[in-house]
Amino acid sequence: MVLLARQLGPELRHYDAKAIARYYRSRPLLLIGRALTIAWMLGTFWLRLRLDARRGLENPHRNTRARELREILTHLGPTFIKVGQALSTRPDLVRRDFLEELVKLQDQLPPFDNHRAWATIQQELGRPVREIYHEISPQPVAAASLGQVYRAVLKTGDTVAVKVQRPQLVPRLTLDLCLMRWAAGAFGKLLPLNLGHDLRAIVDEFGNKLFEEIDYLNEGRNAEKFAANFRDDPTVKVPSIFWRYSSRRVLTLEWIDGYKLTDTEQIRAANLDENALVEIGVVAGLRQLLEHGFFHADPHPGNLFAMPDGRVAYVDFGMMDQLDEPTKETLASAIVHLVNRDYLNVALDFITLGFLTPEVQVEAVVPALERAFDNALGESVRDFNFKSITDDFSVLMYDYPFRIPAKFALIIRSLVTQEGLALSLNPDFKIVEVAYPYVTRRLLQGESSEMRRRLVEVLFKNGKFQWQRLENMLAIARMSSSSSQASFDLLPTARLGLQYLLSDEGRYLRHQVVLALVEDDRLHTEEVGRLWELVKDDLAPRRLMDYALASLRELSTESAIKTAAVS
Incomplete structure (x- = not known):
């Protein structure tokens, strides 16, 4: 070898x-x-x-x-x-x-011998264990598939987790991956699934991720990028990396005291709010997919911990993946289209995401989507669950030209895992109750021109303005079930919306809004009245005046800067 x-x-x-x-x-x-x-x-x-x-x-x-x-x-x-x-x-x-x-x-696997671990540490860090650590646990505190973890105290006094890779990993992995790839090519077509591509692509994706995972320097960089994304989120904890004591096969990081998210007894004994932990985990997962585009692809119970102060800590950043901006935006609009049961646009989103080929006859697929998603959604959005989706899609993929892009295999795994973790803490949990308000807020806030375009697509159907849809979105966006998801503030969104309407980009929307107000040969005063009842508290005169003054001050500052730059 x-x-x-x-x-x-x-x-x-x-x-x-x-x-x-x-x-x-x-x-x-x-x-x-x-x-x-x-x-x-x-x-x-x-x-x-x-x-x-x-x-x-x-x-x-x-x-x-x-x-x-x-x-x-x-x-x-x-x-x-x-x-x-x-x-x-x-x-x-x-x-x-x-x-x-x-x-x-x-995380309940047999460990390998300590002597081999000490030899790896010395080989990788260039010094014997006794010269690096003031103390180190006599046995690993956790053993996983690719390595094992020790609790140690550095000479500096810092308490750390020391992750040491299993010996001879590369020969073992390459031999098995070679066989898996051969089997995928030989027997993949016999499986009752229309994957839309060679099954070997999935093996290759698996292989790429495994090789990324066994490079601990890559894992350390991932952890720091993940921490930077959540630096303003007080509910999420990411351990610091000790680069001086890290290499490709040894990773030293901050020790995390906490409880596995599946350890409900200890979580309850610590008087932690289980529902708050669930919401922190789900919102953090959504932010990774739809906001940052950089997501933890292996959020199993051994990698997430509830901390005594109520935060959720992520560990093990070996398996991560990246989404581009168009994919994030399409995912956001697809969720809203799905909840609104707008299956034609769901099908179009699926084409953009790669679940359907561009040549597919969309009209033929829509009835299948209706059957699958109506079953998953149940009588209301509250009944939605990913298990129903995966069950029904296994049938759809056999009868219709659906496929799973290799990247989305990791996303689906991540979502199903997060739902399973949430259900272990709260059996009545419904992921859409957290996901939909978050996605709705993202669309209403319209931080980018593409997000604003997606919002317009959602609010107009067959050229008609969807008053009820806007009313539902505003009501849902203002829902706040815990401190982990801040309540929706309408004023900043209203300001962005007004700026958009008055811009060249918003010319089409201005025209459509005027048409919507007089649609069907009547003034839509009833709909406007319902919307006003929803937002009037946010638009109280005193708040409007304070916000207008702040905006004027900001505008004056920007104008002064531009004037100075020109002169």
Whole structure:
């Protein structure tokens, strides 16, 4: 295996499917031996399941079989443990008894020997352990698929978490990824799913993320970027990185005292507000996807902690991903279109996002979306849940030209995981009750020209102004169920809206608003009256005067600066 590192050289720093395939193509015995091991362990497990079904012993043997599956994945090593972790967040694919065992793969794995960990630290940091730390825990406090964590105190007195990578990771990962990619090409077409692209693309995405995850310097940079995004959010905590004591295979970061979000007993014993923790987690997840575009792709229970002061702490930033601005904006409008049951625009959003090809006949897909999403939404928005969506979409993808872009596999995993975490704290939680107010506020605030365009699309349907939709959006945007989501202030939004209306960009909207007021040959005074009842408290004369004076002062300052610049 040392030869692997020498032959691939610098390419080992990044996933390279072709280079890995070239290496193992000339070493078929390695591939055959590993393939036989995997086939034997998973094949005999499948046979035991079939025998249980034939003998009517499924229920008595459920816990035993679930434990066996976890042990098999653990024995097969890091790559299969990561697959098991991904499945542990998918209650739509894995039955409950198996799910409970797979969750243990997140941070209840057997550790590797301390001597090997100390050797890695010395090799990576250039000094023996005793010269770096005042003290270090005699055993790891957590062991995961790719490394294990020790609690330590530096000579400086700082309490830290020391993350040490498992030995020989690259040879293990590349061998399994090579086999997975071959299996995806050979058997992917036999699966009853229309993925819209080669299943090998999903394996490649998985491989890319694994290689990013085993580079701890990359993880440290991710953590600092994530912390910068949430620097103004007092509800989210990100540990600091100690760069002097970090390398590609050793990461030292601030120690976090807290409770796993699934540890409801300790959370209640600490008198923490479970609903507030749920909302912090969901809003933070939405901000990552729709505001920052940089999101934590592995938010499982071992990576999120409730702190004694009520904050939610994120750890483990190895698996992250980035969304571009158009994708963020399309996601925001898609959520509003979905909640408004505007399935034609949902289909158009899906084309933009890559779930449907541009050649698809949208009118033929809309009835399928109606069936799937009406079931997921239930009788009201409150009944929406991602489990129903994933269940129904597995049918849709078989009958219609839907596909899952590789990037969205991580987003879907992240959303389903967050919903599962929220449900563990509050079984009655409905993700849309938090998500929709947040998205509505983002649209109404119209911070960019694209967001304003999306808002116009939402408020007009078939050329007609949707009075009820605007009324619903304003009412929902002002909802505030906890301190973690600040109440909606209409005045700044009204100011932005007025500036937009008076600008060249807002010429079309000015025309449409005038038409809306006299639509259907009548003045829409009743609708305007309802809107006024919603907003009149925010537009009290004293507040309007104070805000106008502040805006005038700001405008005068800007004018003075421009005048000085010209002169």
